[in-house]
Amino acid sequence: MTSSVNTRAVLVSRPVGLPLPEHFRVEQVPRAEPGDGEVLVEVHYIDVQPAMRGWLAERPAYTPPIELGATMRAQGVGRVLVSRHAAWREGDYALGGNFGVQRFSVQRGEELTRVDPELAPLQQYVGALGSSGLTGYFGMLEVGQAKPGDVVVVSSAAGAVGSVAGQLGKILGCRVVGIAGGPEKCAYLVDELGLDAAIDYKAREPYRAIQELCPEGIDVYFDNVGGDLLDAAMLHLRPRARVVISGMISQYNNTAPSVGARFYGMLLVRHARMEGFLVRDYAAQFPTARKVLAQWLKEGRIKTREQILPGVESFPAALPMLFDGRSFGKLMICATAQ
Amino acid sequence: MTSSVNTRAVLVSRPVGLPLPEHFRVEQVPRAEPGDGEVLVEVHYIDVQPAMRGWLAERPAYTPPIELGATMRAQGVGRVLVSRHAAWREGDYALGGNFGVQRFSVQRGEELTRVDPELAPLQQYVGALGSSGLTGYFGMLEVGQAKPGDVVVVSSAAGAVGSVAGQLGKILGCRVVGIAGGPEKCAYLVDELGLDAAIDYKAREPYRAIQELCPEGIDVYFDNVGGDLLDAAMLHLRPRARVVISGMISQYNNTAPSVGARFYGMLLVRHARMEGFLVRDYAAQFPTARKVLAQWLKEGRIKTREQILPGVESFPAALPMLFDGRSFGKLMICATAQ
Numbered sequence: 008m009t010s011s012v013n014t015r016a017v018l019v020s021r022p023v024g025l026p027l028p029e030h031f032r033v034e035q036v037p038r039a040e041p042g043d044g045e046v047l048v049e050v051h052y053i054d055v056q057p058a059m060r061g062w063l064a065e066r067p068a069y070t071p072p073i074e075l076g077a078t079m080r081a082q083g084v085g086r087v088l089v090s091r092h093a094a095w096r097e098g099d100y101a102l103g104g105n106f107g108v109q110r111f112s113v114q115r116g117e118e119l120t121r122v123d124p125e126l127a128p129l130q131q132y133v134g135a136l137g138s139s140g141l142t143g144y145f146g147m148l149e150v151g152q153a154k155p156g157d158v159v160v161v162s163s164a165a166g167a168v169g170s171v172a173g174q175l176g177k178i179l180g181c182r183v184v185g186i187a188g189g190p191e192k193c194a195y196l197v198d199e200l201g202l203d204a205a206i207d208y209k210a211r212e213p214y215r216a217i218q219e220l221c222p223e224g225i226d227v228y229f230d231n232v233g234g235d236l237l238d239a240a241m242l243h244l245r246p247r248a249r250v251v252i253s254g255m256i257s258q259y260n261n262t263a264p265s266v267g268a269r270f271y272g273m274l275l276v277r278h279a280r281m282e283g284f285l286v287r288d289y290a291a292q293f294p295t296a297r298k299v300l301a302q303w304l305k306e307g308r309i310k311t312r313e314q315i316l317p318g319v320e321s322f323p324a325a326l327p328m329l330f331d332g333r334s335f336g337k338l339m340i341c342a343t344a345q
Numbered sequence: 346m347t348s349s350v351n352t353r354a355v356l357v358s359r360p361v362g363l364p365l366p367e368h369f370r371v372e373q374v375p376r377a378e379p380g381d382g383e384v385l386v387e388v389h390y391i392d393v394q395p396a397m398r399g400w401l402a403e404r405p406a407y408t409p410p411i412e413l414g415a416t417m418r419a420q421g422v423g424r425v426l427v428s429r430h431a432a433w434r435e436g437d438y439a440l441g442g443n444f445g446v447q448r449f450s451v452q453r454g455e456e457l458t459r460v461d462p463e464l465a466p467l468q469q470y471v472g473a474l475g476s477s478g479l480t481g482y483f484g485m486l487e488v489g490q491a492k493p494g495d496v497v498v499v500s501s502a503a504g505a506v507g508s509v510a511g512q513l514g515k516i517l518g519c520r521v522v523g524i525a526g527g528p529e530k531c532a533y534l535v536d537e538l539g540l541d542a543a544i545d546y547k548a549r550e551p552y553r554a555i556q557e558l559c560p561e562g563i564d565v566y567f568d569n570v571g572g573d574l575l576d577a578a579m580l581h582l583r584p585r586a587r588v589v590i591s592g593m594i595s596q597y598n599n600t601a602p603s604v605g606a607r608f609y610g611m612l613l614v615r616h617a618r619m620e621g622f623l624v625r626d627y628a629a630q631f632p633t634a635r636k637v638l639a640q641w642l643k644e645g646r647i648k649t650r651e652q653i654l655p656g657v658e659s660f661p662a663a664l665p666m667l668f669d670g671r672s673f674g675k676l677m678i679c680a681t682a683q
Contacts, residue, residue: 069614233610252613269605272571275590275621276407283613 009049009088013038015109016079016322021063025260025330028323030063031079039113040089046119047089048101048112052315053340054082054133055325056167057231060259069285079108079322083342084122084132092116100124102132108322110342120293126301134337135171135304135311136297142253142286143171143229144296147179150284151227151251155180158221160240163231164202165192165312167337168253171300172229173202174309181227184220186213186236188332195335199310213239224248233257234266241270244277252283260330312336317344347387347426351376353447354417354660359401363598363668366661368401369417377451378427384457385427386439386450390653391678392420392471393663394505395569398597407623417446417660421680422460422470430454438462440470446660448680458631464639472675473509473642473649474635480591480624481509482634484567485517488622489589493518495564496583498555500574502540503530503650505675506591509638510567511540512647519565522558524551524574526670533673537648551577565589571596572604579608582615590621598668650674655682 012035019032041047061068062080073080083106087099092115095101100122106112122132134140146168147153159176163169164185173196176183185196186206193205206216213236217225224245230237233255241250258265274281289296303309314336316325321340328334350373357370379385399406400418411418421444425437431454433439438460444450460470472478484506485491497514501507502523511534514521523534524544531543544554551574555563562583568575571593579588596603612619627634641647652674654663659678666672 252609255610255613258610265607265610267605267607268609269603271590271606271609271619272593272596272603272621274619275593276623278620278622278626280618280620281609281612282616282618283610284616285614288616 010110011038012036013109013111014319015107016319017076018063018073018079019075021065021075022060022260024262026060026063026326028327031323031326033320033323038111041091041113044092044116045113046087046092046095046101046116048085048103048106048114048119049088050083050085050106050110050112050342052084052130052133053106053108053319053322053342054137054139055322055329055338055340056082056139057254057256057259057329059326060330080105081108082106082133082138083112084129084137085112085342090116095119100129102137108319108340110319126297127304130313130315130339130341131301131304131311133339134167134313135300135309138286139167139337140171140300141289141293141296143168144175144300145286145289145292146229146251146253146284147172147175147227149289150282151229151249153179153181153227157181157226158224158245159183159227159229160186160217160221160225161229161231162186162236162240163254163256164196164205165335166231169229169231170200170311170336171309172253174200176227176229177201178303178308184217186232192335195312199312208236214242217243227251229253231256238269241268241273244273244279246277246279248277248279250274250279250281252281256330314338315341315344317341348448349376350374351447351449352657353445354657355414356401356411356417357413359403359413360398360598362600364398364401364664366665369661369664371658371661376449379429379451382430382454383451384425384430384433384439384454386423386441386444386452386457387426388421388423388444388448388450388680390422390468390471391444391446391657391660391680392475392477393660393667393676393678394420394477395592395594395597395667397664398668418443419446420444420471420476421450422467422475423450423680428454433457438467440475446657446678448657464635465642468651468653468677468679469639469642469649471677472505472651473638473647476624477505477675478509478638479627479631479634481506481567482513482638483624483627483630484589484591484622485510485513485565487627488620489565489567489587491517491519491565495519496559496562497521497565497567498524498559498563498578499567499569500524500578501569501592501594502534502543503673504569507567507569508538508649508674509647510591512538514565514567515539516641516646522555524570530673533650537650546574552580555581562586567591568593570594576607579606579611582611582617584615584617586615586617588612588617588619590619594668652676653679653682655679
């Protein structure tokens with residue numbers, strides 16, 4: 008028998024700067040029951056991703072802010088326990104854009120996406136087949152327009168988005184240089200993921216490192232970081248280069264005004280393009296992309312690394328790990344684990 | 346009989362900050378004679394444009410720096426006096442990418458472009474049919490991809506580039522708002538050029554002015570300025586907006602590090618694109634573009650305003666006018682005038 012108690016993480020105050028455990032409270036509340044057209048889902052894996060920082064701000068961005076006292080928003084994957092929607096049955100697996108950081112979630116049936124657990128392990132649906140992996144995929148293919156022979160540089164390349172972007176670059180026939188923090192992550196990029204080279208931004212000045220590793224410049228810079236790494240890459244753009252703005256994690260916790268793209272003037276002299284995107288812009292293509300990525304996962308052409316923390320209770324301490332370099336691989340919570 | 350003396354402006358020192366008359370010397374030297382394959386041109390009109398500032402720096406950019414003591418580089422239009430090249434005859438009119446700021450210029454015949462003085466008045470070849478006008482044309486059409494119904498904002502809209510960009514926006518069926526400094530230029534934008542509205546950046550805070558005049562946001566921002574105007578426009582981008590980086594005149598004379606695109610993060614949330622270009626990227630299309638623009642000039646659909654200074658001697662004082670708002674319309678020198 009399933010518990011009638013739901014465990015959830017709620018936002019109790021808005022961070023100024025880095026999000027800390029104290030900004031959340033984990034509480035137990037009665038489990039909601041699904042109404043007509045709704046489905047009760049037991050959440051298995053909860054995505055923990057840098058974009059969450061933006062959702063905590065009071066100012067609306069591309070999504071409305073999370074209200075104080077509300078369940079923290081999160082993508083997740085789980086199993087249907089009770090269905091009052093014609094399309095879903097008990098035992099089905101589903102992906103939800105907003106299951107929330109909680110053990111059980113009640114959702115409108117039409118807001119769920121069917122998951123095939125035969126295609127890939129369930130946790131991949133919040134990783135390589137979830138918004139992180141899809142961001143790497145569409146960012147590199149559609150926004151970056153990476154082509155064989157291109158020189159590609161990826162920042163935060165050991166992360167959930169960057170690792171898919173970088174490996175996709177290799178599949179496409181590019182020379183790929185990844186940027187990450189620390190020797191362990193850099194070794195992973197080259198030895199495990201098969202990138203051509205890695206730059207440890209904690210150990211090397213990024214401008215000089217790029218100059219040495221990409222002496223003829225960069226065709227695609229896939230950026231998750233912003234700040235100094237973006238500056239260094241911009242100064243090495245080749246003609247007709249594409250700068251993919253996937254994220255800017257170095258700026259999310261700023262309390263002072265953000266550092267911008269200081270050398271955007273390079274776009275002019277190199278006839279280059281800087282383009283941002285949100286992965287949901289490509290939602291119509293998600294089913295196909297998931298099939299392609301799942302196939303590559305099976306073939307070992309795309310490798311992933313997960314960092315799975317047990318239980319909803321682990322969320323408040325998990326989020327800060329994304330911003331101080333402690334996370335390595337796709338950070339997620341296994342809500343069914345104790 | 347033509348003079349055997351050439352008058353030219355040479356660079357004598359490199360400006361730090363604003364270029365001043367003292368950075369140039371106007372001198373008289375014996376006129377060079379054309380060798381085999383060369384042509385002697387009497388220069389009629391000399392283009393004075395903001396990009397010249399970049400050419401004065403010691404650091405190479407997209408063109409090599411001008412050497413100290415060398416003739417100042419400039420686009421120009423003139424008449425062939427002596428030809429030792431099969432394609433040219435005395436009396437032909439020609440456009441040269443580097444006639445220089447001088448009365449007479451000797452050039453390789455293959456480096457000149459034929460000019461049809463019947464198509465448009467000669468001075469238009471350094472204005473609307475020269476690199477300024479072509480920058481407005483290709484920037485709006487090819488980089489900005491302006492479409493009917495788009496909301497277009499153009500900075501430095503009364504200038505040589507911006508005025509063509511803005512009027513082209515109107516021809517394409519866009520709503521066009523121009524930004525310029527002072528009531529006279531703003532009246533010109535609306536009353537003469539037919540733009541929908543104008544913002545006097547000296548009198549109004551640009552963020553609020555854009556918000557008021559473009560309440561639903563901007564589809565194409567055609568930027569010649571950078572800095573605060575770019576910031577204000579970026580904050581109003583609509584989804585899939587295009588930011589055309591044509592110039593950044595507010596930053597050319599910086600002695601401190603340039604202000605970048607501070608709000609480039611808007612590219613991400615709006616899936617927008619920022620793209621730079623140099624007009625020479627479209628050189629293969631210049632002949633067609635000149636015909637189109639000349640036709641619109643004849644029909645009065647594109648209007649121009651010229652500020653023509655007499656004689657090569659006027660160059661050292663002319664260049665600073667581009668940076669302090671004193672120029673209004675296309676700044677050029679009539680080298681044949683005294």
